Amino acid sequence: MQIGHAILNDRPKKIELLFPSFISVFFFFTEAAAGSYTESAHGSSTSGVMRNDTALADYSKGNCSHCHEQHGSINGTEPSPASGSVSPFAVFADNFNTGAILNTYLQSDNFCFYCHANASSLQSGGIENKDYSATFAGYSTNSPLGIFEAFNQHSYHNLFDIKDFAETSFSSTFTSESNPCVACHNPHMAKRNKANVQDPSYTVLSKPSDHGNLWGDDSTERMDSNPSYSHQSPLYYGSSTTYEPGGTSYDDGSLTPDYNAFCTDCHNTTNTIYSTTLERNLIKIDWYTLGGDGISTGDKHGRNSATVDGTTIIPYNGTIDLVLSCLDCHEPHGSPSSFLIRREVNGAVTSGDVHTAATSPSSTSTLKLLCEKCHLPNWSGIHHGPGAGDPPYDKDMTCSCHGVKPPVPIPCEQCHYHGATVSNCDKTTPAIRKTF
Numbered sequence: 205m206q207i208g209h210a211i212l213n214d215r216p217k218k219i220e221l222l223f224p225s226f227i228s229v230f231f232f233f234t235e236a237a238a239g240s241y242t243e244s245a246h247g248s249s250t251s252g253v254m255r256n257d258t259a260l261a262d263y264s265k266g267n268c269s270h271c272h273e274q275h276g277s278i279n280g281t282e283p284s285p286a287s288g289s290v291s292p293f294a295v296f297a298d299n300f301n302t303g304a305i306l307n308t309y310l311q312s313d314n315f316c317f318y319c320h321a322n323a324s325s326l327q328s329g330g331i332e333n334k335d336y337s338a339t340f341a342g343y344s345t346n347s348p349l350g351i352f353e354a355f356n357q358h359s360y361h362n363l364f365d366i367k368d369f370a371e372t373s374f375s376s377t378f379t380s381e382s383n384p385c386v387a388c389h390n391p392h393m394a395k396r397n398k399a400n401v402q403d404p405s406y407t408v409l410s411k412p413s414d415h416g417n418l419w420g421d422d423s424t425e426r427m428d429s430n431p432s433y434s435h436q437s438p439l440y441y442g443s444s445t446t447y448e449p450g451g452t453s454y455d456d457g458s459l460t461p462d463y464n465a466f467c468t469d470c471h472n473t474t475n476t477i478y479s480t481t482l483e484r485n486l487i488k489i490d491w492y493t494l495g496g497d498g499i500s501t502g503d504k505h506g507r508n509s510a511t512v513d514g515t516t517i518i519p520y521n522g523t524i525d526l527v528l529s530c531l532d533c534h535e536p537h538g539s540p541s542s543f544l545i546r547r548e549v550n551g552a553v554t555s556g557d558v559h560t561a562a563t564s565p566s567s568t569s570t571l572k573l574l575c576e577k578c579h580l581p582n583w584s585g586i587h588h589g590p591g592a593g594d595p596p597y598d599k600d601m602t603c604s605c606h607g608v609k610p611p612v613p614i615p616c617e618q619c620h621y622h623g624a625t626v627s628n629c630d631k632t633t634p635a636i637r638k639t640f
């Protein structure tokens with residue numbers, strides 16, 4: 205509190221000029237949250253917000269005014285609000301330009317991009333933010349170096365759709381003028397996990413349904429704390445003895461926020477989520493339903509258990525009934541591959557971009573590049589035997605699935621995607637198999 209007020213008071217004249225509708229919430233905010241603000245990445249007096257602008261030189265590092273300005277401008281050289289009037293929440297530029305429906309984004313499309321970009325950041329000294337594969341798994345080669353660059357890759361979390369979805373689903377904290385990044389981050393609380401990769405109390409996340417708190421900072425919010433599941437952390441890049449995050453010797457997810465609970469705040473069994481990029485509603489993700497016979501709706505990579513598994517490699521080693529984390533396979537912001545698939549998975553790099561499409565698989569699909577990071581790449585043996593696991597199909601390939609002889613490969617995503625089940629070609633039991 206005290207520290208918070210010291211920061212707020214270092215230029216009182218300017219602060220009091222903040223326009224009236226903002227000022228009431230402003231003081232409410234300082235009472236409630238000054239402590240967590242000064243401990244946040246933005247509020248830090250050593251590494252917090254500091255804009256590169258002579259008009260702001262008198263405001264100390266971490267001061268609110270590096271983001272909030274009276275009338276949207278303190279006569280500096282910074283961008284003016286595109287609307288010509290004060291930007292919502294009195295931030296120095298418009299929160300989100302709703303004209304930005306698809307990437308490629310410009311910095312002026314999102315307030316946060318003005319600082320969180322590798323090229324031309326307004327933050328004094330710049331900011332480097334790499335992707336998840338680099339920060340937590342240690343694979344830095346070819347990582348985007350800023351959040352702006354991360355969202356401008358082949359696949360990405362479409363910011364227009366996020367805003368649209370959050371506005372209706374989380375309307376108590378997310379308004380029509382809110383910033384889409386704020387659906388997943390609270391700019392007044394987010395910490396610097398990248399500087400403390402093995403310590404999730406420095407989490408950057410807030411669940412959209414619990415915007416006023418951090419997610420992952422408490423020990424009850426980690427991958428190991430859900431009593432109904434067992435998580436195996438993936439290997440750290442290039443290692444066979446250390447794990448994510450950051451090359452630790454712990455492999456039970458105790459240092460990893462429960463990303464499943466985080467992502468399923470939106471991607472659950474009930475929410476209908478439209479994707480402008482994919483031009484369809486997304487598959488609903490059922491990560492938690494138990495199967496028993498292995499053929500119910502729940503994904504086997506989630507709480508549901510593999511039927512027989514002899515094909516997973518180190519560190520999974522054929523163990524069944526493990527629950528993976530969404531971020532074992534996905535990036536949160538964007539990726540050169542389809543569907544936000546990571547560049548590095550389980551200690552190894554995908555040897556090319558993973559291209560796949562749930563609705564129209566093509567012969568150029570490369571989904572197996574992902575699967576082989578955790579499963580033995582004996583695709584013929586896995587499906588037709590002889591091989592580990594429980595081969596579902598006839599060894600002689602007498603069914604007509606592959607068409608002609610020699611057999612033409614079938615794109616993996618015809619049968620493997622979230623929620624997928626396939627009817628059995630040859631064997632009678634089980635008649636239906638759950639294939640994800």
Ligand code: HEC
Nearest residue numbers: 245251252253270316319327331385389391394395396408
């Ligand atoms: C005035 C510049 C500025 C703006 C605008 C800004 N940030 Fe930041 N942000 C920073 C700085 C500086 C850090 C600390 C950088 C570091 O750790 O190297 C930071 C850190 C963060 C972190 C913690 C992870 C990290 O990089 O250490 C998150 C999350 C974050 N910002 C999200 C946002 C979001 C979301 C927005 C928009 C609502 C935003 N920021 C707008 C300057 C800014």
Ligand code: HEC
Nearest residue numbers: 316320332333334339351361366384385388397398408536
């Ligand atoms: C769908 C949720 C979601 C959205 C939307 C989102 N992020 Fe993130 N963000 C994440 C997750 C998950 C992480 C990685 C989690 C972790 O660090 O534990 C992350 C990490 C970050 C980091 C830290 C990166 C580092 O260096 O470690 C920053 C900074 C950040 N996000 C900024 C932004 C900005 C700016 C936007 C909007 C342009 C945005 N995020 C949109 C979920 C999201």
Ligand code: HEC
Nearest residue numbers: 229230233241246253268271293295299381382383386391
């Ligand atoms: C990194 C930039 C940044 C900094 C620094 C920052 N804010 Fe904010 N603030 C935002 C953004 C962005 C929003 C709008 C949130 C949204 O889009 O829903 C916001 C919203 C607010 C709101 C409206 C209610 C809410 O929480 O959404 C208040 C009040 C506020 N800020 C006060 C402050 C105060 C006081 C400080 C300093 C102690 C501060 N802010 C520092 C970016 C920042």
Ligand code: HEC
Nearest residue numbers: 464467471486487491528529530533543560561562617621
């Ligand atoms: C084993 C790796 C893996 C894990 C773990 C994983 N995913 Fe996926 N996810 C994929 C693949 C592969 C695709 C693309 C499949 C395809 O071609 O449709 C995908 C696609 C998606 C899609 C797009 C669905 C659509 O409509 O096409 C969403 C949303 C998604 N995942 C969310 C999640 C969430 C949320 C979690 C955690 C609860 C998660 N994923 C865990 C591999 C994974």
Ligand code: HEC
Nearest residue numbers: 504509510511512513520524525526532574575578620639
């Ligand atoms: C990050 C590691 C990882 C990746 C990547 C991965 N898997 Fe798995 N997979 C596992 C683990 C671990 C299990 C066992 C889960 C359990 O028993 O709960 C499993 C189980 C399965 C099963 C269930 C097998 C059975 O006998 O019921 C199928 C099918 C499967 N994976 C297919 C795939 C496909 C297809 C891909 C690529 C799109 C893929 N997996 C990518 C780790 C992974």
Ligand code: HEC
Nearest residue numbers: 360361362365366369387467470479481530534536543544
């Ligand atoms: C605030 C709600 C929200 C949260 C939280 C969220 N998502 Fe999404 N996600 C969306 C929306 C909206 C879309 C549709 C827009 C799009 O396709 O980019 C989407 C799309 C996706 C897609 C498909 C992207 C594509 O176009 O290929 C994947 C994969 C995905 N999300 C994974 C995740 C993962 C992993 C997490 C957790 C780190 C997560 N999401 C958290 C709202 C959310």
Ligand code: HEC
Nearest residue numbers: 511512513514515572575579593594596614615616619637
């Ligand atoms: C015609 C449908 C079909 C196609 C195409 C297909 N699979 Fe499968 N796959 C299955 C079925 C059915 C299973 C058995 C699931 C079970 O055990 O219940 C399976 C099992 C698997 C398993 C899990 C093995 C285990 O028991 O651990 C992996 C990994 C896998 N497939 C990868 C792939 C890859 C990679 C491709 C593309 C090269 C592919 N599949 C193409 C239907 C298919």
